[in-house]
Amino acid sequence: MDLDAVAEWSRYVVVVAVLGYLAAWLAFCAEAGIHSRRRRAVTTAVPERELVGVASSAAAADAPAEPPAGSSGPGDTELEQRADRLGRLGRGVFALATLVLAVGVVMRGLGTERAPWANMYEFSITGTLVASIVFLVLARTVVGRVVAVWAVLLIFVTVGLAATFLYVPPGPVQPALQSYWLVVHVGCAVIAFGLFTVGAVVSALQIVSERAADRGRTSGFGASLPNSVALDRLGYRLTAIAFPIWTFGPLILGAIWAEVSWGRYWGWDPKEVWALITWLAYAAYLHARATAGWKGTKASVVALIGYATVLFSYFGVNILFNGLHSYGGL
Amino acid sequence: MTTGMDTRPPVDNRPPPLSGLELARWAWRQLTSMRVALILLFLLAVAAIPGSIIPQSDVNPLNVRDFRARNPTLSEWYDRLGLFDVYSAPWFAAIYLALLVSLVGCILPRCWQHWKAVRAQPPKAPKRLTRMPAYRKVEVDATPDEVLAVARAELRSRRFRLRRPAEDENDFVAAETGHLRETGNLLFHLSVVVVLLAVALGGLFSYRATVLVPEGTGFSNQVIQFDSLSAGALFDTADLPPFSMDVDEFRMEFVEAGNQIGQPSDYEATVTVVREPGAAPETHTIRVNEPLNIDGTSIHIINPGYAPAFTVRAADGETILAEGPVPFLPEDSSFTSTGVVKVEVPPEYGDDIGIQGSFLPTAILDQNGPRSIFPGARNPAVFLTAWHGDLGLDDGQPQSVYRLDTTDMEQYQENGEPYRKQLVVGDTVQLPDGRYITFDGYVTWVNLQIGRNSGRELALVGGVLAVVGLMGSLYVRRRRAWVRASVGPEGRTVVEVAGLHRAEGPAADRLDDEIGAITDGVLLRLGGAEGTAEADREVPGGGGANEKKESGED
Ligand code: HEM
Numbered sequence: 062m063d064l065d066a067v068a069e070w071s072r073y074v075v076v077v078a079v080l081g082y083l084a085a086w087l088a089f090c091a092e093a094g095i096h097s098r099r100r101r102a103v104t105t106a107v108p109e110r111e112l113v114g115v116a117s118s119a120a121a122a123d124a125p126a127e128p129p130a131g132s133s134g135p136g137d138t139e140l141e142q143r144a145d146r147l148g149r150l151g152r153g154v155f156a157l158a159t160l161v162l163a164v165g166v167v168m169r170g171l172g173t174e175r176a177p178w179a180n181m182y183e184f185s186i187t188g189t190l191v192a193s194i195v196f197l198v199l200a201r202t203v204v205g206r207v208v209a210v211w212a213v214l215l216i217f218v219t220v221g222l223a224a225t226f227l228y229v230p231p232g233p234v235q236p237a238l239q240s241y242w243l244v245v246h247v248g249c250a251v252i253a254f255g256l257f258t259v260g261a262v263v264s265a266l267q268i269v270s271e272r273a274a275d276r277g278r279t280s281g282f283g284a285s286l287p288n289s290v291a292l293d294r295l296g297y298r299l300t301a302i303a304f305p306i307w308t309f310g311p312l313i314l315g316a317i318w319a320e321v322s323w324g325r326y327w328g329w330d331p332k333e334v335w336a337l338i339t340w341l342a343y344a345a346y347l348h349a350r351a352t353a354g355w356k357g358t359k360a361s362v363v364a365l366i367g368y369a370t371v372l373f374s375y376f377g378v379n380i381l382f383n384g385l386h387s388y389g390g391l
Numbered sequence: 392m393t394t395g396m397d398t399r400p401p402v403d404n405r406p407p408p409l410s411g412l413e414l415a416r417w418a419w420r421q422l423t424s425m426r427v428a429l430i431l432l433f434l435l436a437v438a439a440i441p442g443s444i445i446p447q448s449d450v451n452p453l454n455v456r457d458f459r460a461r462n463p464t465l466s467e468w469y470d471r472l473g474l475f476d477v478y479s480a481p482w483f484a485a486i487y488l489a490l491l492v493s494l495v496g497c498i499l500p501r502c503w504q505h506w507k508a509v510r511a512q513p514p515k516a517p518k519r520l521t522r523m524p525a526y527r528k529v530e531v532d533a534t535p536d537e538v539l540a541v542a543r544a545e546l547r548s549r550r551f552r553l554r555r556p557a558e559d560e561n562d563f564v565a566a567e568t569g570h571l572r573e574t575g576n577l578l579f580h581l582s583v584v585v586v587l588l589a590v591a592l593g594g595l596f597s598y599r600a601t602v603l604v605p606e607g608t609g610f611s612n613q614v615i616q617f618d619s620l621s622a623g624a625l626f627d628t629a630d631l632p633p634f635s636m637d638v639d640e641f642r643m644e645f646v647e648a649g650n651q652i653g654q655p656s657d658y659e660a661t662v663t664v665v666r667e668p669g670a671a672p673e674t675h676t677i678r679v680n681e682p683l684n685i686d687g688t689s690i691h692i693i694n695p696g697y698a699p700a701f702t703v704r705a706a707d708g709e710t711i712l713a714e715g716p717v718p719f720l721p722e723d724s725s726f727t728s729t730g731v732v733k734v735e736v737p738p739e740y741g742d743d744i745g746i747q748g749s750f751l752p753t754a755i756l757d758q759n760g761p762r763s764i765f766p767g768a769r770n771p772a773v774f775l776t777a778w779h780g781d782l783g784l785d786d787g788q789p790q791s792v793y794r795l796d797t798t799d800m801e802q803y804q805e806n807g808e809p810y811r812k813q814l815v816v817g818d819t820v821q822l823p824d825g826r827y828i829t830f831d832g833y834v835t836w837v838n839l840q841i842g843r844n845s846g847r848e849l850a851l852v853g854g855v856l857a858v859v860g861l862m863g864s865l866y867v868r869r870r871r872a873w874v875r876a877s878v879g880p881e882g883r884t885v886v887e888v889a890g891l892h893r894a895e896g897p898a899a900d901r902l903d904d905e906i907g908a909i910t911d912g913v914l915l916r917l918g919g920a921e922g923t924a925e926a927d928r929e930v931p932g933g934g935g936a937n938e939k940k941e942s943g944e945d
Contacts, residue, residue, distance in 0.1 A: 305865065
């Protein structure tokens with residue numbers, strides 16, 4: 062009974078984290094707003110710089126925090142300091158919200174006495190926690206800082222949905238799920254899910270950034286993003302970490318668990334099929350990069366297709382299909 | 392990049408020439424090209440989708456039946472396209488076989504090339520090391536020979552492979568490392584082939600059968616005793632291990648209270664196994680994630696249910712016409728179960744009796760009629776009606792044991808209404824024609840799956856090796872390093888250290904660090920005295936360095 066209360070309370074802790082993410086997002090938005098105001102001020106004050114700006118837009122976009130040299134007008138340093146303060150504040154709140162979310166996840170795990178990823182609610186909060194941590198690590202770099210604005214929004218929405226629509230009260234799981242394979246198999250899926258999510262955000266931003274650079278934009282959202290080449294690489298590296306985890310967890314351990322639990326290691330259940338489709342899609346992404354030499358937007362589009370299959374293996378299959386895996390708890 | 396590192400097979404896009412042999416070679420080159428591999432990967436992913444949306448007959452035959460009933464014309468088309476059996480359809484097989492051939496055709500030549508590359512000597516130092524992406528220059532007092540000896544030791548300790556110097560190569564050391572990248576890549580692709588073969592060949596020898604066993608009864612492992620059997624083409628019934636098994640007890644537990652009330656929490660079967668006729672009986676338990684393995688065949692719990700037990704007596708109240716538990720099929724999560732009891736009656740005691748009933752483990756009767764509200768047997772009851780006439784059991788037609796064929800039967804009537812009774816354990820009711828039905832109680836039943844998945848160990852080994860190879864392929868960097876030592880204009884020894892790598896991106900930083908570390912290592916090995924040496928770092932290609940400093944995503 063007490064344990065159930067702990068698990069129930071974890072929901073409120075998660076809600077607090079949601080509010081924290083909202084606050085962090087607002088701070089990041091404010092920071093980005095100030096930056097774009099500065100950029101606009103710069104381009105209007107020194108119109109002839111525009112040409113130069115175009116020529117070096119890739120380099121300039123790399124470091125959005127620094128205005129083109131020699132353009133600091135009155136009050137500019139003050140604005141910059143304010144933006145920096147807001148950015149630091151946002152990162153602090155983001156870290157705090159992640160900590161709170163971690164507490165919520167742990168409480169859920171303690172309260173239910175099992176790994177907290179047996180239904181969609183739990184999977185969502187734990188997966189988001191992983192994504193948050195990845196983002197926090199990235200937020201120490203310039204690229205990561207720009208990505209964070211979008212990441213936090215995504216995290217806010219996901220945890221918010223989880224705590225409202227996907228919520229299921231704590232309880233034990235059915236016999237088929239009482240297995241340590243569950244812990245490792247789904248655990249790997251959660252981690253890969255988190256990494257793929259971050260990778261997808263980066264890939265989407267990469268496309269925007271490349272388009273902005275192609276059109277020679279010096280202001281606006283696209284120009285505020287890091288260099289598209291840097292985003293491209295970051296997206297690749299995240300996927301390169303996630304892909305073996307996906308191979309090992311959902312596919313190999315999933316097959317072992319299916320063998321133990323259902324007596325066949327591969328049975329073309331919709332969830333299995335979609336895990337395979339995701340794997341093939343990301344294998345195609347890695348191939349496209351490594352051997353066909355696709356870079357930039359082309360590769361990012363493939364990565365986003367891969368991510369669409371991740372989302373579908375998770376939400377689509379749980380909600381739409383009625384296979385052996387449909388324990389979504391909806 | 393440098394020659395020798397690019398091991399991709401060339402893609403020949405010319406249209407096919409006319410001769411048959413050349414056509415075959417052209418087709419082979421196309422098939423093993425990277426572009427085609429990419430297309431096939433995508434194609435396989437797309438081809439797998441319909442099978443997850445349309446019900447599949449080997450995954451869920453009941454859904455297929457429902458679907459056919461609802462969409463007869465569409466189903467005809469689906470049948471033609473094999474859409475109810477996507478994963479064994481010829482077009483699906485064609486794609487993955489093409490991928491398999493492409494994979495083998497791509498990998499084998501690469502294995503050969505890699506074998507040669509591993510045995511080949513690292514290439515000579517380029518004339519101008521300053522052109523390499525990572526470069527350091529220091530001056531030391533040691534002689535060039537001393538420096539080169541130390542450099543060899545340093546590079547070897549960093550697991551670089553050294554070039555065996557030719558006669559006239561006495562001013563540099565050349566080294567290379569990271570062949571594990573390609574090794575890992577090949578291991579990965581070969582393992583994928585192994586997994587595919589293990590699954591395909593294993594499937595030929597595998598079998599899977601189900602048998603429904605009420606508590607207290609048993610079966611022997613023979614085809615005639617199975618309720619269903621699916622087996623690969625090369626499966627031989629003689630391979631079935633000759634065991635027999637009795638289910639002594641089958642226990643189901645459910646969550647008793649709280650918001651998940653009624654969810655199953657544990658199923659456990661206690662069984663007695665006799666491995667072969669005459670062997671000593673052994674007792675084992677089977678649980679949901681703990682199958683029993685008997686000589687390579689594993690036995691799993693699939694689903695459970697209840698079997699109410701009845702005794703049917705003749706009108707004299709003595710002669711037993713039928714008795715024992717009859718499995719009923721659960722229809723909802725509270726185990727409201729339905730089934731039929733078919734009683735073939737010798738003519739002297741009247742015509743056949745067919746009982747049609749529901750078993751409710753925790754029965755309530757409300758405005759929705761009788762139903763069960765909890766899957767555990769808290770208040771078991773049976774609601775039944777009965778028919779009499781000819782069951783049609785001896786006309787040779789196979790019949791479902793769960794359905795009554797009432798064509799030649801008539802429902803009992805009572806007071807002008809169909810005959811209906813509600814019984815709790817121990818109750819006896821009399822049929823309008825004087826015969827008796829007693830509800831004696833119930834037992835549980837368990838549907839067991841008996842099967843063998845040949846090749847699973849091989850598939851597992853392949854899978855694990857694939858991940859290991861993948862990590863090598865994705866995380867190892869292949870790179871070269873050179874150290875050149877020559878006497879400079881001032882009489883001191885000028886040491887140049889340079890590196891080249893194939894990987895893109897942030898690896899540039901790491902290569903730079905590595906070359907720096909090698910330089911430091913060489914200086915350290917030469918002794919502290921060289922600490923005064925002036926390290927002169929030159930960064931070629933200012934643009935690239937700029938970029939990596941600012942993006943700083945490493
Ligand atoms: C089931 C099919 C296949 C899967 C799942 C698969 C997967 C992969 C993966 C994950 C990589 C690692 C990419 C990287 O190093 O960044 C890779 C690399 C590679 N694959 Fe495949 N592959 C498949 C089929 C093929 C086929 C049919 C070919 C040849 C036609 C092929 C040729 C290559 C080559 C040459 C590389 C090395 C790229 C490099 O490191 O430069 N693969 N593959």
